[in-house]
Amino acid sequence: MDFINAYTFGFCEKMGFTQKAASWKQSLKLLAESTGCNAIILPVCAWQDHTFSTKMDSVHPDVMSKDDVRKVCDYARELGMKVIPKAMVNCRDGYWRAYIRFFDQEVPVEPGWRDWFLSWSDHVIRVAAMAEENHAEMFCIGCEMVGTDHREQEWRELIRAVREVYTGPLTYNCDKYQENLVSWWDALDVISSSGYYPADDLDRQFKRIKEVADRFGKPFMFMECGCPSRFGSENRPNDWKFGKGTSPETQERWYKAFLDTLRRYPFVRGTGWWDWPATRLYPEYAGADNDGYCTWGKPANKLIREFAGEWSGQQ
Numbered sequence: 001m002d003f004i005n006a007y008t009f010g011f012c013e014k015m016g017f018t019q020k021a022a023s024w025k026q027s028l029k030l031l032a033e034s035t036g037c038n039a040i041i042l043p044v045c046a047w048q049d050h051t052f053s054t055k056m057d058s059v060h061p062d063v064m065s066k067d068d069v070r071k072v073c074d075y076a077r078e079l080g081m082k083v084i085p086k087a088m089v090n091c092r093d094g095y096w097r098a099y100i101r102f103f104d105q106e107v108p109v110e111p112g113w114r115d116w117f118l119s120w121s122d123h124v125i126r127v128a129a130m131a132e133e134n135h136a137e138m139f140c141i142g143c144e145m146v147g148t149d150h151r152e153q154e155w156r157e158l159i160r161a162v163r164e165v166y167t168g169p170l171t172y173n174c175d176k177y178q179e180n181l182v183s184w185w186d187a188l189d190v191i192s193s194s195g196y197y198p199a200d201d202l203d204r205q206f207k208r209i210k211e212v213a214d215r216f217g218k219p220f221m222f223m224e225c226g227c228p229s230r231f232g233s234e235n236r237p238n239d240w241k242f243g244k245g246t247s248p249e250t251q252e253r254w255y256k257a258f259l260d261t262l263r264r265y266p267f268v269r270g271t272g273w274w275d276w277p278a279t280r281l282y283p284e285y286a287g288a289d290n291d292g293y294c295t296w297g298k299p300a301n302k303l304i305r306e307f308a309g310e311w312s313g314q315q
Helices: 023-035 066-078 113-133 154-164 198-214 248-264 282-288 301-313
Strands: 004-009 040-049 082-091 137-143 169-174 190-194 220-225 268-276
Touching: 004 023, 004 082, 004 301, 023 066, 023 268, 023 301, 040 066, 040 113, 066 082, 066 113, 082 113, 113 137, 113 154, 137 154, 137 220, 154 169, 169 220, 190 198, 190 268, 198 220, 198 248, 248 301
Parallel strands: 004 040, 004 268, 040 082, 082 137, 137 169, 169 190, 190 220, 220 268
Antiparallel strands: none
16 A cells, blocks of 8 residues: 555544634644645544443534534645544543453443443444545544454444445554454454554564564554653653653654664555644744644654655655
């Protein structure tokens, strides 16, 4: 597959954000112009109260709307970018979605897998319909849901249902270190994961992931990857709370190591840099004082741009 150099855009934006603030267009334009990325990953995030809730809110003021998705897709096209919608869920109590889990043996009166998957499937299929309506180049059916990955039958049933709605290629964004633990990659078109690996362990992890891609005979991409701008983050890029003090130089070192590794492993067919805000982008000069993942106003942004230039002739 052609290399996808993408950046996640608009994580956790709320319903109507494209109407309430014009800044999202300027933010997306800056993303395109400053990074040279040829695609965005658009996460549509539903919400459930906690990790053992069986109901989630998909049509809700906290969730971007169908109209928001359409407007972002339309403007991304104007900028010459592809779009990959991504179905996600977050927990309102702050716990990570990877901890969503229920008894594998159904127990009366206890929350269970059946009800949760019914609610999750409603959300995924709803976003899949948006992907189809907006001619998305790919659709991602979930993200870092480690506690659910072993439920192979339910995932396969969901994939079959999604294919009745969306006709393009499908992927699932497993979490770091989980690539070899998902048993149902054969049902999808692309294997993807979150590539938050330490800078000094990249070669070993890329080799391990290549074995998975080769075994299933599928293309692979990092649906998420990146590093915060904090001291020590190159060793724990998945932990946005780790480290004290702002250090764009730390982020730059990780990006240099990651991009150099990408060049050595051409089996990787895409990146999904994490993450670029839609309505909350800081001024470029403030990048030096920003300790988050976004590369705007930081040295790593130039590295992404240079990398994009290398791949531009291979699209």
